[in-house]
Amino acid sequence: MPTRPIRLMIVAAHPADSFDQAGGTLAHHAARGDSVTAVVTTTGVRSHHWELAEKKREMGAEFDVEASVQKAVNEKLEEVRAACRIMGFEDVRDLGFEDDDILVTQDKIEAIADVIREVKPDVLIGHHPYESGGFKMHGTVGQCTIYAWQLAQGTGRGTQERHPVPVLYFMNPTAYVGNNSLEYAGTSRTDLYVDITDVIERKVKALDMITSQFYGGPYSRKRSETSDGAYGQAASVAYAEPFQRFQPQVLYYLPITEHELEARDEGPGFGMARRGEVVGGLMPLPPGMEYTSASRVAKEKYTT
Numbered sequence: 001m002p003t004r005p006i007r008l009m010i011v012a013a014h015p016a017d018s019f020d021q022a023g024g025t026l027a028h029h030a031a032r033g034d035s036v037t038a039v040v041t042t043t044g045v046r047s048h049h050w051e052l053a054e055k056k057r058e059m060g061a062e063f064d065v066e067a068s069v070q071k072a073v074n075e076k077l078e079e080v081r082a083a084c085r086i087m088g089f090e091d092v093r094d095l096g097f098e099d100d101d102i103l104v105t106q107d108k109i110e111a112i113a114d115v116i117r118e119v120k121p122d123v124l125i126g127h128h129p130y131e132s133g134g135f136k137m138h139g140t141v142g143q144c145t146i147y148a149w150q151l152a153q154g155t156g157r158g159t160q161e162r163h164p165v166p167v168l169y170f171m172n173p174t175a176y177v178g179n180n181s182l183e184y185a186g187t188s189r190t191d192l193y194v195d196i197t198d199v200i201e202r203k204v205k206a207l208d209m210i211t212s213q214f215y216g217g218p219y220s221r222k223r224s225e226t227s228d229g230a231y232g233q234a235a236s237v238a239y240a241e242p243f244q245r246f247q248p249q250v251l252y253y254l255p256i257t258e259h260e261l262e263a264r265d266e267g268p269g270f271g272m273a274r275r276g277e278v279v280g281g282l283m284p285l286p287p288g289m290e291y292t293s294a295s296r297v298a299k300e301k302y303t304t
């Protein structure tokens, strides 16, 4: 346990990434009295405001996207603020980058470095720099975050403050490994799981807020089992969030928890029962929503 409350700052490519990749972990820290700042770098509107995408599909060039962008940006930010509030933190910063502007650029790096200098986090959480999620924006923002972390360590220019962040983690580092033929996990690995079983209900409710992406309802419950539940399966708990440290931790003793000590004497049935706990998937749906098989693919559609 640290001797003072710590400051955590998460840098997310898209609005929902600010809590759906590491939100359970951040909820633990917020509840302990640590401060949490979520930096939402892009609006997420061009790549996954599905309502706008659907209108564009239906109306083609006739649909004036630009006329709807600001409203959509505000909607997404409101959704994410509501979601973060459920996870126990309020400080959500919006950098307003376009999410179809995918290059690693100096202005993106500087903007993230400026927030680091202002917030002065002890722990920085970003995307893995080679991760391809969200039109590759996760990797772009992950790279920008590492460069910003390096920039903030330096002297800066003019009156810029200096803030070296001691610890940098990548969230959900293997999220897209196996999803496409470019992700091969060369440098992506999980070296730390956080057991989020006690806050999984809050995470499902937070996901319910993201209606512009149709995350709410059946999907958020399914996601709790297939993503957080799958990581839990690997960690031998019900639900977990995975992380990768950028640099190895330096300690005096080899770390071992009380839970690890007890595991030696724990029967195999106990561990499987712990893994088998279902909470998120059994939560009641929001009013007016239902599970449906209407979107299933008919087997004939798989004829090649």
Ligand SMILES: [Zn+2]
Binding pocket: 013, 014, 017, 133, 134, 138
């Ligand atoms: Zn994303």
